[in-house]
Amino acid sequence: MYRNILVAFDASPPSETALTHAARLAKALGASLRVAYVEVDPALYFPLMAAVLPSVADMQNALNAETMAVREAALDILAREGVAADFATLPLMDSHMHIADRVLTEARRVDADLVVTGSHGHRGLARVALGSEANRMLQHADRPVLIVKLPRP
Numbered sequence: 001m002y003r004n005i006l007v008a009f010d011a012s013p014p015s016e017t018a019l020t021h022a023a024r025l026a027k028a029l030g031a032s033l034r035v036a037y038v039e040v041d042p043a044l045y046f047p048l049m050a051a052v053l054p055s056v057a058d059m060q061n062a063l064n065a066e067t068m069a070v071r072e073a074a075l076d077i078l079a080r081e082g083v084a085a086d087f088a089t090l091p092l093m094d095s096h097m098h099i100a101d102r103v104l105t106e107a108r109r110v111d112a113d114l115v116v117t118g119s120h121g122h123r124g125l126a127r128v129a130l131g132s133e134a135n136r137m138l139q140h141a142d143r144p145v146l147i148v149k150l151p152r153p
Contacts, residue, residue: 002144006034006112008103008137011073014118018148019074022116023081031114033085035074036106038099039067040092100137107143116146 007022009015019035026033041063071087078085090102100117107115119134134147 002029002114003031004034004110004112005031005114005116006036006103006107006110007116008099008118008133009035009037009070009074011070012118014120014148014150016073016077016118017150018116018118019077020081021146021148023078023083023085025114025116026085027081027083033078033083034106034110034112035078035085035087036090036103037067037070037074037088038090038092038102039063040099098133098136100133100140104137104141107141112143114144114146115141116148119147119149 002025005022005026007015007019009019022033025031041059067089071089074085074087088106090106092099092102103115103117106112115137117134117137119132138145138147
């Protein structure tokens with residue numbers, strides 16, 4: 001059924017749930033798994049922030065440290081599930097691009113036949129205020145998308 005699964009991951013609780021689900025699905029189906037982390041440079045959204053930082057190198061070091069922490073979080077989940085996966089860091093190109101669009105571009109590039117993502121499941125004003133990358137992914141995808149919600153407490 002699915003042979004090449006791509007999962008969006010940012011180490012948030014919804015993405016941890018999605019990665020666990022994707023790992024189990026890949027294992028059950030014998031599919032390959034690719035973990036995609038969209039690296040967002042804060043200077044894209046807060047250009048004035050660069051002025052208060054000591055240097056561009058410090059900002060790049062912080063970004064690299066965050067990416068490594070996300071990668072380690074993904075590797076921990078994958079080890080717990082007994083699944084191997086590729087890890088891709090996808091830089092966000094400009095402030096007008098959505099994270100969902102970057103993930104879908106990668107899904108097309110690697111010919112993923114399923115994209116898995118997590119969702120907070122916000123509703124009403126919270127969803128409007130925060131937006132929904134999962135919803136955008138679902139609306140713009142040209143392939144199946146599985147949205148995994150956090151379990152209710």
